[in-house]
Amino acid sequence: MWEYTEKVKDLFLKPRNVGEIENADAVGEVGSIVCGDALKLFLKVDRETGRIIDAKFQTFGCASAIASSSALTEIVRGKTLEEALKVTNKDIAEFLGGLPDEKMHCSVMGREALEAAIANYRGEAVPLHKEGRTVCKCFDVTEEKIRKVAIENHLTTVDEITNFTKAGGGCGECKGDIEEILRDIWSVKLPEKTAKPKKLTNLQKIALIQDIIENEIRPGLQADNGDAELIDVEGDRVIIALRGMCTGCVMSDVTVRGIQEKLRELVSGGITVEAQK
Amino acid sequence: MSNSIYLDNNATTRVAPEVIEAMLPYLRDLYGNPSSMHTFGGQLHRKVEDARAQVASLINANPEEIIFTSCGTEGDNTALMSSVESQPRKKHVITTRVEHPAVLNFCHHLGRKGFRVTYIPVDSQGHLDLDALTKAVDDDTAAVSVMYANNETGVVFPVEGIGEMLRQRGVVFHTDAVQAAGKIPLDVTKLPVDLLTLSGHKIHAPKGVGALYVRKGTRFSPYIIGGHQEKGRRAGTENVASIIGLGKAAELAAKQLRNEAPFLISLRDRLENALLKTCPDVRINGDRTTRLPNTTNLSFEYVEGEAILLRLNEFNVCASSGSACTSGSLEPSHVLRAMGVPFTAVHGSIRFSLSRYNTEEEIDRVIEIMPPVIRELRSLSPFGRDKMSRLP
Incomplete structure (x- = not known):
């Protein structure tokens, strides 16, 4: 069960500002029933002062989606549109006394609905991050949205991006893309990786691989009545043969991967290990 | 609450009051190790065997066909791992798209290890596509795992018919009966399954105990390796109190x-x-x-x-x-x-x-x-x- 704050529970059980505004001056609609949450925000705006005089919502979603929507309406009531545009997803989360990490996307949805409603009021194209490349196909999340949310909330890991945007939370195929986007955003600020080790000659490399297999890998395998032998090295391709109990063992793929890991760590990051069939 | x-x-279910009563002496006073030479511990061996008979009786099995485990997941993992390890040349496993994660994710794991895994679909009513299952079986198939009843919808699969088909083809058959046990009658003398998983906490025993039925003659390779417990088929000191509880819960379920x-x-x-x-x-x-x-x-x-x-x-x-x-x-x-x-x-x-x-x-x-x-x-x-x- 999620650990919701009292404020979230309160706004979920007794949500404020529920419903539609007839003849609303602005409507913002985000999310979809397919994704599991959707929010429709209605605003009544004083044309002269540009102040939001009423805000209501309808939400399909979990407790935190409903509470976030209700919080959003409470926050923007009485604000001018300019002030409202400065409201961030963090403000919504803070109003609620915090949200569980996995539920941060609910606050992002609130912020998006607000942007959409204000754009609707101003007759602008809805900035629904529909432009640009779709990174996460399961939840229809674009690169632009990932970049924006990452920068605004200082997100540095794929898990954080998933918590805030849902991207990567479905089939997971786009996790590599997300990682690349994050690397691109933060690469300038991250400290340089440790200097590359000096390049080995082919002979040195083969000798090093031989040495590692002999002293670090074979003793472990032999303890399980298995064994491995170095057959050949072609560039970064290392070909080995599994012997003894390793032959035909269901875990042999793991063994090969383990050897690869070791060689990547100690010799060169590009090494691939193949077992001779 | x-x-x-x-x-x-x-x-999960409430632990039956009768089960708690049956367990208490083994938590409080009878804390010995059933493997010990002294009577204080050794006498518990008999009690564990009594519980084994009670569990066997719920599914009409022989007591020696029952292995105690720590949970349903262990039973499912053991059944699949044992099936593929004891037939090292076969590299194909069949299961369904609606299995519990204990089976489904283990099959994904086998898939990553180089096994071919076929996931049989279901229709809108939750019924298994039996044609697809029959067609998927080939000479390379090491095991088929089909749940007895689905945990989310309660839909029951025709395990008996599937088992007959697989027996003719000589394929090892495992069923995850965690949800079915204690709710509908199970009789392994009529059910052509080789391995069947049970879990304690779904039948009013505590969490942390389960059982795996392994039909006599089924090739078996242990998953947890160590001491001689469970005749070398599942190492680890017996969870005596919970095993007693599982026995009692099985007896109650069978009776009611x-x-x-x-x-x-x-x-x-x-x-x-x-x-x-x-x-x-x-x-x-x-x-x-x-x-x-x-x-x-x-x-x-x-x-x-x-x-x-x-x-x-x-x-x-x-x-x-x-x-x-x-x-x-x-x-x-x-x-x-x-x-x-x-x-x-x-x-x-x-x-x-x-x-x-x-x-x-x-x-x-x-x-x-x-x-x-x-x-x-x-x-x-x-x-x-x-x-x-x-x-x-």
């Missing part, structure tokens, strides 16, 4: 099975029929005619499952949902998705699963609580039959 209305018995099923069916149907009448836009997930007696899975359109559960929680009503927000990931129930249940209905799915401890009064209380909960949440939702937002 004694005033809770607990309708989540496919998740015939009376309990009609009772559960009457309560379940009472709940289901009332909600179908009082809540518009509700559907039942899974074939109503081939289900476990205690389970119903209902979809309330236009509302989200976590919201329903937390509103029910305010009334101390405990149930489950297949919605994304309750799955621990962002994906909704793989079972309902495999059945082709539309997203609109998956997110609003609620499972009620009953036990012998539920009463008619409790069911009537839920029948009373549910309609306003659904009505209120629908009034919050932008979707609906007569709302402006149309469904995609």
Whole structure:
């Protein structure tokens, strides 16, 4: 069960500002029933002062989606549109006394609905991050949205991006893309990786691989009545043969991967290990 | 929380008072190790064997065909691992798209290890595509694993027919009977399965104990390796008190099975029929005619499952949902998705699963609580039959 704050529970059980505004001056609609949450925000705006005089919502979603929507309406009531545009997803989360990490996307949805409603009021194209490349196909999340949310909330890991945007939370195929986007955003600020080790000659490399297999890998395998032998090295391709109990063992793929890991760590990051069939 | 209305018995069950009584001496005074030479410990060996006979009797097996485990997941993992390890040349495994994660994720794991895995689909009623299963079997197939009854919908698979087909083809057959055991009769003398998984906490024994049935003559390779316990088939000092509890729970289940099923069916149907009448836009997930007696899975359109559960929680009503927000990931129930249940209905799915401890009064209380909960949440939702937002 999620650990919701009292404020979230309160706004979920007794949500404020529920419903539609007839003849609303602005409507913002985000999310979809397919994704599991959707929010429709209605605003009544004083044309002269540009102040939001009423805000209501309808939400399909979990407790935190409903509470976030209700919080959003409470926050923007009485604000001018300019002030409202400065409201961030963090403000919504803070109003609620915090949200569980996995539920941060609910606050992002609130912020998006607000942007959409204000754009609707101003007759602008809805900035629904529909432009640009779709990174996460399961939840229809674009690169632009990932970049924006990452920068605004200082997100540095794929898990954080998933918590805030849902991207990567479905089939997971786009996790590599997300990682690349994050690397691109933060690469300038991250400290340089440790200097590359000096390049080995082919002979040195083969000798090093031989040495590692002999002293670090074979003793472990032999303890399980298995064994491995170095057959050949072609560039970064290392070909080995599994012997003894390793032959035909269901875990042999793991063994090969383990050897690869070791060689990547100690010799060169590009090494691939193949077992001779 | 004694005033809770607990309708989540496919998740876990209340430990039967008789089971607790049976276990207490083994927690308090009889703490010995059954493997010891002295009487203080050694005498417990007999008690463990008595429990083994009780568990065997629930499924009409021989006691020596029962191995005690730590849980259903261990039983499922052991069955699959043992099947592939004892037939090292075979590199194909068949299962279904609606298995419990204990089987499904283990099969994904085998897939990553280079095994070919076939996942058999189900239809909209939750029935298995038996043609696809028959066609998937080949000479390379090491094992087939098909659950006896689905934990989310309660739909029961034709394990007997599948087993007969597989026996003719000489393929090892495992069934995860964690949800079926104690709810419907199981008889391994009639059921052509080689391995069958049971779990304690689904049948009113405590968590942390289960059993794996291994038919005599089935090639077996242990998953947990160490001491000689369980005749070398499952190492680790016996969880004596819980094993005694599992034995008692199995005995109770066997004794009460015939009376309990009609009772559960009457309560379940009472709940289901009332909600179908009082809540518009509700559907039942899974074939109503081939289900476990205690389970119903209902979809309330236009509302989200976590919201329903937390509103029910305010009334101390405990149930489950297949919605994304309750799955621990962002994906909704793989079972309902495999059945082709539309997203609109998956997110609003609620499972009620009953036990012998539920009463008619409790069911009537839920029948009373549910309609306003659904009505209120629908009034919050932008979707609906007569709302402006149309469904995609």
